[in-house]
Amino acid sequence: MDAYLQPSAFFDYDQPELKAWIAAQLEGVPEHPVEQIKALYLAVRDGVSYNPYVFRTDPDTFSASHALTSGESYCIPKAVLLGAAARAIGIPSRLGLADVRNHLSSPKLIEWLQSDIFRMHGFIELHLNGRWVKATPAFNRQLCELMNVEPLEFDGLHDSVFQEFTDSGEAHMEYVNDHGVFDDVPHNFIVSGIQDAYPHLFGQDSLSAARTSLEADLGR
Secondary structure, rough: OOOOOOOOOOOOOOOOOHHHHHHHOOOOOOOOHHHHHHHHHHHHHOOOOOHHHHHHOHHHHHHHHHHHHHHOOOHHHHHHHHHHHHOOOOOOOEEEEEEEEEOOHHHHHHHHHHEOOOOOOOOEEEOOOOEEEEEEEOHHOOOHHOOOOOOOOOOOOOOOOOOOOOOOOEEOEEEEEEEEOOOOOOOHHHHHHHHOOHHHHHHHHHHOOOOOOOHHHHOO
C-alpha cells in the first residue's frame, strides 16, 4: 500500500503550490477522510476546466501541479491531481485507465480525433473504508450543463464513473476496454496508446495547432 502514498514526478503533492492549494481546499472541512476527499474532488472537478485539446506528450503536462497551475486539463492529469491530494492527506490512490466510447461530444472533437473512442481515459481509485472506490473528476460543472448531463458526484463510498445517459435519456459514455490500474503515471504506455489510436495527430504539429476548447466547440 505504501506505493500508493508516495509522491512522484506526477503525483507531486510535495510541491509548494500544491501543498498550499490542498490546505486552502480543506480549510473548515471536518478532519475526516471521506469529508476531506469529497471537498478535494469538487475542487478538482470544478476548479480545473476539462479540455482534451491541451493534451501534449511532454511528461510534465501529466503532473498534478501542471493541471493545477494551468487551470485546464483533461481526464488523466485531473485524476492525478485528485490522487496526489489524496496521498497528501494519507489516502492511498492509484490511476485507472480505460478506453471509452463517447456518444455525446462535439462534432469538432470527433472530427479532430477521427473516432468516437477516447483512448486512455483516466480516473482515480481511492482506498477508503477498507476498499478501493473509483472517482472521476474530469467534467467540470459548466461543461456538464452545456452537455445536458448532471455533474458527476462522489460520496467517498461508492464508485463514481461517467454517466451512461444524458438528462434526456440519450447515451453518453460507455467503457469499452480496461487497461488496469497503476501506482504512478505510465507515461510511455499512455503516449504509445494515443499515438496508435490517433496517428494523424502526431504529424506536422497537429497537436500544437489545436488551440480551442470543448466549451468553445459547444458554443461558449
